[in-house]
Amino acid sequence: MNKMTFSLTPEPDALAAAGHGRLHHDVARRLALRIVSGEYPTGHLFTAEVEHADALGVSRSVLREAFRMLTAKGLVSSRPKAGTWVNERKRWNLIDPDVLAWQLQCGASDAFLRDLFELRRVVEPQAAEMAALRREESQLLDMANALDTMEHHTLQSEKGRAADLRFHALLMEATHNEMLLALSNSILTAIASTTAVKQHIHVHPRDPMPEHRELHRHIADRSPGRARRAMRKLIDLALGDMEMALKHF
Numbered sequence: 001m002n003k004m005t006f007s008l009t010p011e012p013d014a015l016a017a018a019g020h021g022r023l024h025h026d027v028a029r030r031l032a033l034r035i036v037s038g039e040y041p042t043g044h045l046f047t048a049e050v051e052h053a054d055a056l057g058v059s060r061s062v063l064r065e066a067f068r069m070l071t072a073k074g075l076v077s078s079r080p081k082a083g084t085w086v087n088e089r090k091r092w093n094l095i096d097p098d099v100l101a102w103q104l105q106c107g108a109s110d111a112f113l114r115d116l117f118e119l120r121r122v123v124e125p126q127a128a129e130m131a132a133l134r135r136e137e138s139q140l141l142d143m144a145n146a147l148d149t150m151e152h153h154t155l156q157s158e159k160g161r162a163a164d165l166r167f168h169a170l171l172m173e174a175t176h177n178e179m180l181l182a183l184s185n186s187i188l189t190a191i192a193s194t195t196a197v198k199q200h201i202h203v204h205p206r207d208p209m210p211e212h213r214e215l216h217r218h219i220a221d222r223s224p225g226r227a228r229r230a231m232r233k234l235i236d237l238a239l240g241d242m243e244m245a246l247k248h249f
Contacts, residue, residue, distance in 0.1 A: 004029035024065035131174035
């Protein structure tokens with residue numbers, strides 16, 4: 001099974017430099033990467049709180065907050081006197097933006113990428129169809145401005161990638177569906193992470209603007225069927241780009 005991995009080990013003083021309000025997030029991330037990578041397998045029981053806090057170089061209160069965060073995302077469970085242990089994968093909240101990002105950062109198998117793009121194929125074409133029917137003129141204008149910025153800066157820059165995310169976020173907002181909006185952060189995390197990987201690896205990335213412009217045009221024309229097909233095409237090409245990029249990794 002192919003797998004892409006990236007080193008995400010923090011600098012030695014990274015946690016010390018973080019403010020207390022962010023420290024438990026950093027600790028949760030460090031623990032999560034070890035869980036997702038399999039270094040801490042299912043059923044792994046964490047050592048006594050004091051020992052584990054000392055090993056991480058943080059206070060017990062910071063460690064408790066980190067475990068609370070991981071518990072809320074389904075990665076771990078705890079019980080008084082029994083301790084804290086790693087849950088089996090089926091209990092993880094896999095589409096939580098943090099969990100999704102940790103998996104992409106730590107390593108993505110072929111199966112994981114397949115599932116991720118299948119999620120996009122299920123959600124985004126339907127969202128594009130709904131946006132074509134429900135979008136507002138102001139949203140349409142903002143989407144056009146985002147595409148202009150994306151084209152000017154390209155996806156090889158942070159500004160270009162931010163504009164791409166802005167476009168997709170506006171499309172989700174244009175559905176005027178709260179349930180779809182609840183999935184928006186997960187979808188945007190998937191787009192941001194895979195785009196960054198493609199731009200990092202691919203020597204000569206494909207120009208994605210024609211497909212984005214086509215999608216915007218169909219939304220502007222209030223053509224739901226064409227918008228759906230344009231979004232599906234955009235996603236399929238993105239998957240092809242990802243597979244091509246990984247061959248060069």
